Every structure is written in structure tokens, then in C-alpha cells.
Amino acid sequence: MKRIERSWMYKRTIGQSINPDFVKGVDESIQYVTDHPESSNPDEVRCPCVKCKNKRLWNADTVKIHLYGKGFVPNYYEWMCQGEGYPGVPERRSNEYRDMVLDAFGHSQDQGHSEEASVSSEEEPNATAKHFLDLLKASERCVDGFASLLSEAIPNNNHMADTFYEVKKIVKGLELSHQKIHACPKGCMLFWKDDAQLSECRVCGSDRYKQTSKGSLVPLNVLFYFPITPRLQRLFSTKNILEEMTWHSKNPRVQGTMAHPSDSAAWKHLDCRFPEFASEPRNVRLGLCTDGFAPHEELKLLWEVGATTYDISKKQNFNLRAAILWTVSDFPAYGMLSGWATAGKKACPHCMEKTKAFWLEHGGKVSWFDCHRQFLPTDHPFRNSKTTFCKSKVEKGVPPHIMSGEELWECVKDLPKATDGPDSIKRLKNEKKGWFKKSTLWELSYWKHLLIRHNLDVMHIEKNFFDQLIHTVMDVKKHTCDTPSARNDIAKYCKRPQLHLEKNDRGKEIIPKAPFALDKAQRNVLCEWVKQLRFPDGYASNLSRCVDFQAYKLYGMKSHDCHVFMERMLPTALRELLPGHIWNAIIEISQFFRDLCCYTTSVSDMERLEKNIPEILCKLEKIFPPTFFKSMEHFLIHLPYEGKLCGPEAYRKRVEEASTQRTQKSLNELYWETVGGRNKKGRVKGLGGSADLYYGSQMGRISTFSLQYTPSLVSQMQDQVKTRVQALRQEMER
Known part of the structure; x- marks a missing residue:
């Protein structure tokens, strides 16, 4: 409509003279702009001529001369730069957003300069920048207009702000400091x-x-x-969050179960060791999730002195104290926080110097192969086997002693800290004692009294284990553990002659097919099956995007995708593709992760897993080559022990990997996932509406004996998979 009404804008001349309709339209446009001033100077008007392009402000007469001589910018039927299309607002002060826009355009308000000054160096913003700037201007005008409208609608003695700038000044005090x-x-x-x-x-x-x-x-x-003290104080100033801060002291749980960190032995031990701290239910136990930086100075103050905090529910001030219950981090950050080297033969922070890891001669890496028979009962038949593990080796050892906090303190109290300089740290690393520094967290007076200080990140371990397993089973080049060097290590350390390298007629070494690896037809079937998988919203991402049919592999899977596939999909996917004994071993490790990740568990459940995992790992050692067993595969042996001390795994995972139920979480939910808060139903916050699917809560807590896993989709898929494999094999034989 405006294109028709303002067609005069581009009919500037008739012959050699100016079109009277054009002159009339320019006068009306100038009058509209002067009635809706943009600048604090009402005499200034933004010029829409071809040369100025709405970038400069001039007086009204100068703008008319520009338009008479040069005309309007092309296709400028909507006078948006002059405020058309937005609600009118009274004259207002300049604000930082408008100044930012004008600064970006290089605007000059000096009318004494000639119109050529600095105009030649200015350019129209590109499409993306123009869209952003238009939205920025539109949002500011809308907020200003709405604020002005409310101010006019309510009584005159109101304290309502008139502009967005004034509103920002009022709410500025709500932000948290940094x-x-x-x-x-x-x-x-x-x-x-x-x-x-x-x-x-x-x-x-x-x-x-x-x-x-x-x-x-x-x-x-x-x-x-970002200081933690004001953030903790803010939690007690919000009523709905305050209820969750003391949830553990007001909500009884079923005896013998662990549904919250307060049910764990680590929490109870801290309360018994420091009864004065435990007597105040509002004191906070923190789960520190960090990539290596620890705010130990502030944490020392929160423990020794505390901070005066206002309780909004009781309308009173109290002294808030806080203690770190444990830390959660990936393995590289684990080393930075603890001071224990997480690489090499002594990478395990539980086994420490008593590890039995060794260096593979051909693989050129450290292996934890045959390091798990020592965790079996003394009468277990696996201990006496000389053929299925390291050849001619019988295991008579016992599990390594896990050191207490006091014992660890005796080891580290004389070690240098990071602030003592790189030379001392380097000298300690060269000694290869395992420790490479003394962590600053030892300065916390309660640190050595904790049952556990650092947690292995289960999601990180599960993803690494799944990647190792699926790449080896699918025989993915450059990722599989089944390589020529691995076969040479099998020949050196194991008695598996069927897996030794062979030579063909031309003398070239070939790798015999391993029973744990899929052939090309089987890999194709598995990829097609994953390609067709569909999940409820929020349960997992679109795994069809992770399938590569050219290389017959899965790639780009995030931690939560690996979590879902490992615990729910893997048994179904491999049931008809692998021999029975291999599939059974994979089923057991899948069930292990499912039991470990239940959001309600018990000490007896963790003791059962602690008893079962050595045998499960030994079964995998009988199948896969020594190169398969890296540090991440070994850490599974210690996860039940940590679960027994700390409770459900859901409170011991890193925040950025905690869940993908929603694309974005609020700051409160992110904080609660770190500290260990719960909602009124006792579930982990941030898991969304699909928590039942995610953890299978409709099944109840897993029983205290091992269950044979029966996938619900097998009855529908096994015939299709079997038929497809046979058809592809026949096609390849032709």
C-alpha cells in the first residue's frame, strides 16, 4: 500500500523541473520527522538522500536540499530510520544501545562540516548486520513505548520508569558480581x-x-x-529454591536406599566428623565441577568464617558455611585438581603405585590387560587359568589397598605446590612417583577427613568405553584396537593362535577375521538399523546423522548418545550379529552401566556391582586384545566403590553432560545439578519429562542379582536382521 501511496518519492523531476508532488511529499516527510524527533536536538533530522543514506543528521532545510538534488535512497517506502512503524514516545535521553548503533555507523553530528566529510568512507551494513541493528532499534523503541504507555495509564504519583535505559538502571543491582x-x-x-x-x-x-x-x-x-558466596546467598533469598536447599533434612527416605547425596556414606561421615557444621541444615555441601581451577581461598572462608545470609522464609539472618563434599571432572582435570599424574602406568588414582599395568611391546602404549583377576575371589577359577589371559600366568595377588585421606596427606604434605615454580614441578614429574604437585585443596582443614575427594566422571568413562567397543566391533580403520601390532601383542602375551597374523601365497601378512569383529554385510545391517532408529522427544538426539555408510561406522556421537546406546540399544543391535559368548559379555557390561546409573540405588546394589565387575572385565579380556584395555576400561573396576560411598551417579556427573533433555537449562538448574538439589518428587532436576524413559524408573530399582537382559525390540527386529544378513552374504558371494 505504501509503495503506491509514496510513488512520488521516485518521480523527482518532470522534464527539467522538480515535480510539485515530490516537493509536497518532501515537506510532509520533513514535518513527520520533526514531529517525532530522534535526537536530543529537535532541529536535527536524519537525511534519507542517496548520498547520506540515513547515516547523518542535518537541519531540515539541508535535508530538503539533499532530497531535491539527489532523491531518496532506493526502495525506502517505509521510513523506519525516522521512527515510522513504532509507537510514538516522548522525547527521551540517549541510551547506550542507541549510542552503540550510531558509533557503529561512524555518525557525526557536527553540522559545520561539509556534507562530503567522512561520508565517502561510510558503507551500508551488510544484510546480517542490518537485520540485527533493525531488531535492536525495534526492541528498544517497543520497550520505551510500552513503558511510556504504562506510565500514562497509571496514576501520576507512580514511580514507573519511562525508558528502557532507566529500567536497566533499576534492575542492575539484581545481577551477580564477577x-x-x-x-x-x-x-x-x-x-x-x-x-x-x-x-x-x-x-x-x-x-x-x-x-x-x-x-x-x-x-x-x-x-x-564468579564468586560462589553471593550465589549461595541468592539461593536463600528465593523462596522456592530455599525449600530445596534444606530438602535433605525435611524429607525422609526409604531406609537402606540412596536417592540423594545425603543418604551416602560420604555425607554422613562429614556430619559425624563435624557435628557443629551438621547442626545447621542450611549449611551447604558442594559438588565442585571444574576444569581445574579451584576457588580454594573463598572456600576456606566459607568453612572457617562463613557469610551472613538472609533466610527469606524465616525472615532472619544466619551464618552460612559450606564444604566441598567431592569434585567431579573429566580425567585430565582430575589430575590438575588432585595432583596425581593421570597418564602412564600409574594413571589409576585408586591403584596408584600398586598397579599391574604394563607397556605393550608392539602396541607402544600402556595396557591394563589381565589386571583384574586380582579383584576376584581367591577361589575363582579364572585366577588359575594359564591360557585365557596372560599365558603361563596364575594370579595369586589381592586388590590394592585404597588409601585413606590421612594416608594420602602423609604422602603429599611435603610436596611442592604449583606456586612454587615450574622447575620444582618438573623435577617431581621426572621422578615418576605419581604425584606431581600438592593440590591447594589440601589447605582446607576438612579435606583429609573426607571419605572420597575426587570422583571419576561416569559419563566420560562410559563414552570412552563405548567408542572403544563399537569401533573395535565395527572394525573402523584408525580407531579399532584390532591392528597388526595388536595381533603381534596377542602372540606375545596370550595363547590365541587363531588370531595370529598369517602370510598368504605372496608372503604378505594378513589379519584373520576376529570373532568379535563384524564383516561388511553385518556392518551395513547395523548402520541401516541405526539409521532407522527414532526416539521420543528429548530422549536422545537424531542418531541417523551419526551413520557413515561409506566407512560403515558411527561417528560424532555425544556423551548422552553414547549413554543411551550403551545401556539401551547395544544389546539389541548386536544380538544376531555376534557369537553368543561375546554377546553375553557385552550384555553384562551394558547391564552394569544401567545398574550403576540408576537414580535410586542402595549399598547392597553397589556391593553386588563391585563383586560382578571384575568377572565381567575378565570375560572381556578373554575376547578382546590387550590393546583394548586402556585406563578408561580399567576404571570400571572402581566405579561401584565410589557409588557405594557417594550415592546415585546422577549427582556425580559434569553439568555440561548431565542431560540433553532440553537444549538450555536455567542457571538454578545448572547449579543444582552440581550441588545436588532435588525437586519435590525427588528426581534430578534438568532431566525433563523423559526421566522415566531415561532411567527406566517404571521397572523399579534393579534387584540384587544379575538379570539376563531381554531387549524389547528383539522380537520385532531379529528376523529382519537375520534375513538381511543372509541376503547380503549371498549377494556378495555371487
Whole structure:
């Protein structure tokens, strides 16, 4: 409609003279703009001529001259830069968003300069930038207009803000604080407190700043620190969250079950060791999820001094204290937090120096093959086998002793800290004692009294185990553990002559097919099956995008996808594709992860898993080559022990991998997943409406004996899979 009404805009001349309709239209447009001023100076008008392109402000007469001489910018039927299409608002102050837009355009309000000044260097924003700037301007005008409308609609003595800028000033106090702390480029120290004035690192001598071309100093490394104390205080200022902060003290649970960290031995041990801390139910036990940085100074204050906090429900102040119950991190960060080297033969933080890992001669890596028979009962037949594990070897050993906090403190109390300099840390690493530093967390007075300090991340281990297993079973090049060097290691360490390398007629070494590897037809069937999988919304991602039919492999699966596939899909997928004894072993490890990840468990359940997992791993050792058993595969032996001390695994996973039920979580939910809060139904927050599907809660808690896994889809799929495999084999034989 406006294109027709304003057709005069592009009919500037008639012959050699200006079109009277054009002059009339320009006068009306200028009048509209002056009635709706944009700038604090009512005499300024944004010029829509071809040369200025709405980028410069001039007085009304100058704008008319520009339009008479040059005309309007093309296709400018909607005068959006002059405020048309948005609700009118009274004259208002400039705000930071408008200033940002004008700064981005390089706008100058100096009317004394000629119109050529700086215009030639300005350009129209690209389509993406223009769309963003238009939305920015539209949102600001809408908020201002709505605020102005409300101000006019309510009584005159109201305190309603008139603009978005004033609203921002009012709510600014609601934001949580953060600090910018300069750090050494090599991570040796922070330029903080007594070191805030230093210009060089007192550990390695690195410069704190770099000098720009203009001579200013810019820090080389900046840490953004979000203090935890105000965030804890904010939780007690919100009524609905405050109820969950004391959920553990008000909601009784079934005796003998663990549905919350407060049911665990680690929580109860801390309460018994420090009864004064336990007497206040509002004191917080933290599950620290970090990639290596630990705010130990603030944590020391929260334990020793506390922080005055207001309880919104009781309308009273109290002294809030907090303690770290345990940390949760992936394995590299585990080493940074604990100070124990997580690489090499001593990578296991439970076995430590008593590990039986060894270096593979041909594989060129550390292997934990045949390290699990020592965890079996002394009368177990696997211990006396000389053929199915390392050849001619009988296992008479006992499981390594897991050191207590006091014993660990005696080991680390004299070790150097990271702040003592890289030379001392390097010297300690070269000694290869396992420890490479003393963690700053040992400065917390209660740290050595905890039953467990660091948790192995189950989701991280499960993903690594699944990737190793599925790549080996599908014989994926460069990812499988079944390589020529692995076969040479089998010949050296095991008695499996059917898996030794063979030579063909031309003398070239060939790899005999392993019973645990699928052939091409079977891999194709598995890929087609995964391609056709469909899940309820929020249960898992679209796995069809993870199928590569050219390489016959699965790729790009996230932690939660591996979690679902490992515990729910894997038994169905491999039932008709692998020999029975191999499939049974994989079923048992799948069931192990399912039991381990139940959100309600018990000490007896964890003891059952602790008893079963050595035998399960030994069964896998009888099937797969020594290269299969890396540190991640070995850590399964210790997960039930940690579950027995800490309770459900759902409270001991990293936040970024906790769930994919929704694409985004609120800050409160992310925090609760770290601290260990629960909703009114006692479920883990952030799992969404599909928690029943995710954990199979309709089945109840798993019983105390091993169950034979019977996939619900087998009855529908096994005939199709079997027929398809036979058809493809016949086709390949032709």
C-alpha cells in the first residue's frame, strides 16, 4: 500500500523541473520527522538522500536540499530510520544501545562540516548486520513505548520508569558480581591481593602486560572469577529454591536406599566428623565441577568464617558455611585438581603405585590387560587359568589397598605446590612417583577427613568405553584396537593362535577375521538399523546423522548418545550379529552401566556391582586384545566403590553432560545439578519429562542379582536382521 501511496518519492523531476508532488511529499516527510524527533536536538533530522543514506543528521532545510538534488535512497517506502512503524514516545535521553548503533555507523553530528566529510568512507551494513541493528532499534523503541504507555495509564504519583535505559538502571543491582583477575600467561599465579601490583610473574618471570601500538598496556591473560558466596546467598533469598536447599533434612527416605547425596556414606561421615557444621541444615555441601581451577581461598572462608545470609522464609539472618563434599571432572582435570599424574602406568588414582599395568611391546602404549583377576575371589577359577589371559600366568595377588585421606596427606604434605615454580614441578614429574604437585585443596582443614575427594566422571568413562567397543566391533580403520601390532601383542602375551597374523601365497601378512569383529554385510545391517532408529522427544538426539555408510561406522556421537546406546540399544543391535559368548559379555557390561546409573540405588546394589565387575572385565579380556584395555576400561573396576560411598551417579556427573533433555537449562538448574538439589518428587532436576524413559524408573530399582537382559525390540527386529544378513552374504558371494 505504501509503495503506491509514496510513488512520488521516485518521480523527482518532470522534464527539467522538480515535480510539485515530490516537493509536497518532501515537506510532509520533513514535518513527520520533526514531529517525532530522534535526537536530543529537535532541529536535527536524519537525511534519507542517496548520498547520506540515513547515516547523518542535518537541519531540515539541508535535508530538503539533499532530497531535491539527489532523491531518496532506493526502495525506502517505509521510513523506519525516522521512527515510522513504532509507537510514538516522548522525547527521551540517549541510551547506550542507541549510542552503540550510531558509533557503529561512524555518525557525526557536527553540522559545520561539509556534507562530503567522512561520508565517502561510510558503507551500508551488510544484510546480517542490518537485520540485527533493525531488531535492536525495534526492541528498544517497543520497550520505551510500552513503558511510556504504562506510565500514562497509571496514576501520576507512580514511580514507573519511562525508558528502557532507566529500567536497566533499576534492575542492575539484581545481577551477580564477577571479578577480572590478571593471571600469568603460563598459569603460574594470579596477580591478586599482595601480588596485584606486580608487573612480572614471580614464579617464571613472564610479563603481565603487552604493549599495543598506541602505547597502552593490555594484560596477556585475564581470569573471570564468579564468586560462589553471593550465589549461595541468592539461593536463600528465593523462596522456592530455599525449600530445596534444606530438602535433605525435611524429607525422609526409604531406609537402606540412596536417592540423594545425603543418604551416602560420604555425607554422613562429614556430619559425624563435624557435628557443629551438621547442626545447621542450611549449611551447604558442594559438588565442585571444574576444569581445574579451584576457588580454594573463598572456600576456606566459607568453612572457617562463613557469610551472613538472609533466610527469606524465616525472615532472619544466619551464618552460612559450606564444604566441598567431592569434585567431579573429566580425567585430565582430575589430575590438575588432585595432583596425581593421570597418564602412564600409574594413571589409576585408586591403584596408584600398586598397579599391574604394563607397556605393550608392539602396541607402544600402556595396557591394563589381565589386571583384574586380582579383584576376584581367591577361589575363582579364572585366577588359575594359564591360557585365557596372560599365558603361563596364575594370579595369586589381592586388590590394592585404597588409601585413606590421612594416608594420602602423609604422602603429599611435603610436596611442592604449583606456586612454587615450574622447575620444582618438573623435577617431581621426572621422578615418576605419581604425584606431581600438592593440590591447594589440601589447605582446607576438612579435606583429609573426607571419605572420597575426587570422583571419576561416569559419563566420560562410559563414552570412552563405548567408542572403544563399537569401533573395535565395527572394525573402523584408525580407531579399532584390532591392528597388526595388536595381533603381534596377542602372540606375545596370550595363547590365541587363531588370531595370529598369517602370510598368504605372496608372503604378505594378513589379519584373520576376529570373532568379535563384524564383516561388511553385518556392518551395513547395523548402520541401516541405526539409521532407522527414532526416539521420543528429548530422549536422545537424531542418531541417523551419526551413520557413515561409506566407512560403515558411527561417528560424532555425544556423551548422552553414547549413554543411551550403551545401556539401551547395544544389546539389541548386536544380538544376531555376534557369537553368543561375546554377546553375553557385552550384555553384562551394558547391564552394569544401567545398574550403576540408576537414580535410586542402595549399598547392597553397589556391593553386588563391585563383586560382578571384575568377572565381567575378565570375560572381556578373554575376547578382546590387550590393546583394548586402556585406563578408561580399567576404571570400571572402581566405579561401584565410589557409588557405594557417594550415592546415585546422577549427582556425580559434569553439568555440561548431565542431560540433553532440553537444549538450555536455567542457571538454578545448572547449579543444582552440581550441588545436588532435588525437586519435590525427588528426581534430578534438568532431566525433563523423559526421566522415566531415561532411567527406566517404571521397572523399579534393579534387584540384587544379575538379570539376563531381554531387549524389547528383539522380537520385532531379529528376523529382519537375520534375513538381511543372509541376503547380503549371498549377494556378495555371487
